[in-house]
Amino acid sequence: MAALAVAFPCAHAQLKEPASQTDRELVALVSKRLSPCFTTLGVKRDFKLAPELPTESKISAISLLPASGPMVNDGYAYWIALHESRAHVYVRQVGGFGGTHKLYGPIDINEQCS
Numbered sequence: 001m002a003a004l005a006v007a008f009p010c011a012h013a014q015l016k017e018p019a020s021q022t023d024r025e026l027v028a029l030v031s032k033r034l035s036p037c038f039t040t041l042g043v044k045r046d047f048k049l050a051p052e053l054p055t056e057s058k059i060s061a062i063s064l065l066p067a068s069g070p071m072v073n074d075g076y077a078y079w080i081a082l083h084e085s086r087a088h089v090y091v092r093q094v095g096g097f098g099g100t101h102k103l104y105g106p107i108d109i110n111e112q113c114s
Contacts, residue, residue, distance in 0.1 A: 018061040018082070027063050027082055030089055030109050037113035038091060040067045040075030045113065047104040050090055058084050065091060076100075 018024040037044045053059065065078035076095040083089060083106065090105030 016059060016062040023061055023082065026086060027061050031065050031080055033112040035066050036068050038065055038067050038078045039069035040072055041069050042076060047107060050103045050105040053081060053090055053103060054083065060084050
């Protein structure tokens, strides 16, 4: 769990379980739709960069986003944060050479990658 704690610094330093079954299902659906865009080798599409994640009170869940692609030592890992509106998410990218940190969002929950 400690390795995951670095994904969302400050107030977002840990995973946040979805509060309801509906939120769990929504996070799983959005993760399935977005996972093909977020690979161990990088992001396959241009998504808007966000300057920071909204405050913790505005985030309903933070979960690991499974990355597609080959397993590589310097690959990227991703976390997805569901906004309280349930209309969009943010995706944190960490890894690569030098430990890159990028935050993408807001991304519409209906966005789909193939």
